[in-house]
Amino acid sequence: MAQSRSQAQPEPLPRSFYARACLTVARELLGCVLARRLPDGMILRGRIVETEAYVGEEDKACHARAGRTARTDPLYGPPGLAYVYITYGMHYMLNAVAEPEGRPAAVLIRAAEPLEGMEWMVDARGAKAKTVSAREAASRHVAAGPARLTQAFGIDLRLNRADLRGPTIWIEPGEPVRDTEVGTSARIGCQTAAPPWDLIPWRFYVIGNVHVTPGTPRGPTTKAGKTRSGTKQRARP
DNA sequence: CCGAGGATTATCT
């Protein structure tokens, strides 16, 4: 067991990291490393390349718009916990609770670049894929999208309210991402939220990174708020 | 490459 112990493990991000403004946390989580210890002891790691901020009961795209309920309760809790929920009846979404306790807010972890445990991730996702081409697609976009990411990291409802400082899931500091590498856009899948929450640019991503969700903006943001490349125009709200 | 349509169920109205 000494063979894989050559490097010291970075300390997980402290609770104070998450206790700040949600937008700051979303921005600064880019470049950080999501880590997961599976029941059998295997470690998975991926560099976070895409996030979204959901802040307060006034944010009509945030689940807290419905107030404090059994489901949204974790959003109001201490920062630095995981908020995991199901959407579309079948997909798990991983969030990091942010802002001081009592203020409902979270950062959706939308995509990661695999660093460690790739084989397991591809397997976890390929298991559902029937065809060969589906398997290949699974390995190309292992964690490129919020539901793909939870599949790749073996995350489900059991991790709701888990402490993001370990031992089963945690986030480590990473190589910082410069401002010039950070793009912003409207949050994905929020087109039915009341204005301005449908278009407010609270999504953050590493510009040009291949592991950002396909079919979503991943180019630089222009002054007009439009993107120059890697985008799909979605008109008609 | 792109767009259309289906899957599938917890949660809230």
Add this chain to the structure above:
DNA sequence: GATAATCCTCGGA
């Protein structure tokens, strides 16, 4: 009863 912080497959260019 309607909706949803999504993804996959399939058909066409």
